[in-house]
């Protein structure tokens with residue numbers, strides 16, 4: 001046997017001199033490709049639209065959407081709609097947080113109480129809350145209150161369920177330690193229960209973002225009174241797809257910003273615990 | 283040793299890690315030469331971070347070295363080398379049987395056949411009856427046995443073992459050491475064994491290769507001339523103590539050297 | 551020895567409670583609140599037109615089922631849901647796996663996906679109606695979109711959180727990348743996929759209701775809205791309850807599937 005067949009040779013990595021441009025690309029590949037993804041999506045849309053491959057009637061081109069947006073922001077009516085949607089969102093979400101958190105903590109603290117409420121909380125969490133719109137209309141009519149209540153429902157159950165769960169799962173071991181030191185209940189609450197539950201609450205709030213946005217849109221579609229949802233629905237009725245897509249885009253931006261903001265808080269709160277890694281758990 | 287040729291021969295191996303973000307480099311090992319004769323049991327001994335795992339990964343082909351060359355003696359069929367990982371690194375979603383069969387599956391053996399061939403190795407490492415348990419149902423020591431069985435099952439000429447017993451308690455570790463010698467003797471394999479325990483290296487090996495850190499390099503290569511088979515009681519003989527003492531001095535000297543070198547003011 | 555306390559009935563209750571706490575309290579809460587609701591409605595604590603009462607809802611259900619006017623709505627909604635959801639999952643899972651497995655696909659698509667995932671899909675309903683009309687197809691498309699991004703995003707997150715050392719094992723033994731995909735990526739991602747499917751199912755249900763509210767002449771969402779305009783609270787509540795039950799049953803079914811795949815996850819066996 002010759003030398004070459006007798007051995008498998010493991011060579012060192014050949015150090016290739018790469019072109020500086022290539023090296024720059026390798027270093028920033030992620031940013032470059034994801035910018036390319038967004039740019040090519042918009043470009044393909046625009047070009048397809050101009051070439052008549054994509055129906056302008058249904059999907060106005062990006063340029064048209066931008067133009068419609070520029071026109072829209074000059075209208076007082078638009079800002080009126082923004083103000084209404086924003087108020088519904090703000091009041092409904094705030095009420096949801098302010099009620100769901102303390103109530104969730106209280107319910108979760110008493111095991112029996114929390115288990116008693118479990119089927120109802122699960123029911124409402126599994127129920128698409130927008131289904132409640134016609135009922136709420138029967139209560140308060142088609143106005144501002146109805147939409148705010150729907151936003152509230154959207155957020156409330158998404159937050160209370162994880163909150164109850166969080167309090168219930170506060171580590172028994174820590175509780176035992178605290179009790180063995182005769183810590184007063186108040187201290188146990190502020191030093192153990194609240195910090196232990198906070199990450200759950202924030203995850204709930206992150207889930208709630210999508211729910212409240214969907215809630216406000218559907219409620220406005222349904223009621224047809226005022227707000228950005230109505231602006232979208234009316235644009236459809238008058239076949240102005242550029243204006244309609246501009247309205248959708250506002251909700252996209254709002255969704256990204258809110259989710260990101262809550263995500264930052266969430267990551268900050270969870271910095272002391274290792275991320276949930278299924279492999280590590282095994 | 284047994285058939286006279288080298289199972290592994292490394293020349294001038296160097297490894298430089300590059301941080302992708304900052305572009306900074308770290309010289310993990312520098313210019314390592316190592317010859318391992320066929321059938322020998324050689325230990326790599328050195329402090330944490332001296333590049334032992336790095337070296338094994340290079341041999342195993344998981345990492346390309348930045349310089350140097352390694353030759354593995356070619357075998358008729360299958361892989362030349364198989365790795366026993368530092369942490370047991372079993373797949374939590376596979377049963378013990380499927381985990382042990384996995385190396386064979388990687389070699390292209392069908393799953394059914396691989397399972398059949400894995401069974402004797404499960405018995406060999408003393409896990410009989412645990413075939414269908416999941417890793418979380420095993421103790422740390424049992425996981426290590428499965429880890430070992432997976433590497434043994436592919437029937438490679440060389441076993442690369444990365445501190446396989448580091449996480450075990452003292453008694454279990456000793457039992458596993460004795461077990462390993464028994465298996466090694468029966469299977470006639472070449473073993474490259476990484477550890478930072480002096481007594482473990484001396485007890486198991488024909489040769490102990492001592493490494494120093496920052497950058498990792500070989501500072502001594504010591505033949506262990508203790509008779510085989512070695513019962514655990516060898517560890518309490520004076521000859522054994524002499525080897526331990528000698529290696530300990532080497533490492534302590536290296537440590538002192540590094541300490542003085544890194545703190546020039548402290549000496550005065 | 552357990553000391554005898556209270557009447558036999560109380561004893562039995564106590565034993566029941568300790569034998570299956572969760573179920574005991576659950577049934578207690580369910581029956582208790584339903585009773586309280588019924589009593590409050592009948593004693594005039596609130597107007598019946600606001601919440602109706604369990605017995606009125608029951609009666610409405612019996613009548614509509616007897617007359618055969620309820621099932622067509624339920625059937626339509628179920629069909630829209632089933633088709634949209636199954637197609638959505640069938641496309642989303644492979645896409646999510648591909649995005650997670652191939653780094654460049656991920657880089658290229660992740661900005662777009664983040665934007666689309668953050669868009670409340672229901673905002674697109676008018677556009678979809680404009681494109682696909684007010685019929686069956688538009689609702690299927692809404693359901694499809696509602697579930698899609700949740701499944702894609704959780705799936706690729708799952709693939710990307712595979713432990714490095716697990717991928718190393720395959721390479722160490724000379725296995726191919728395709729083998730690593732089948733034996734490492736897939737099994738370790740399944741829990742993520744399933745929770746994505748569960749989240750997607752919830753969103754798809756929202757999609758069904760919303761789309762049917764906005765334009766439909768058939769379906770449970772339409773049923774609720776229709777009787778809402780006639781101030782028939784009992785039927786509105788009936789529709790809501792049916793949606794809720796469907797949501798709960800679906801969630802539980804998917805949870806059962808999740809558990810089936812979870813034999814190797816120790817935290818569930820504590």
Ligand SMILES: Nc1ncnc2c1ncn2[C@@H]1O[C@H](COP(=O)(O)OP(=O)(O)OP(=O)(O)O)[C@@H](O)[C@H]1O
Pocket residue numbers: 299300308310329330331332333334335336337478
């Ligand atoms: N993937 C990596 N990227 C950058 N540096 C690394 C990487 N892996 C290891 N290193 C560095 O290389 C050096 C050697 O690491 P290695 O894991 O080989 O040490 P070791 O001898 O096996 O240590 P231990 O006994 O603790 O397992 C260390 O300084 C470590 O920080």
Ligand SMILES: [Mg+2]
Pocket residue numbers: 334335336368444445
């Ligand atoms: Mg190591």
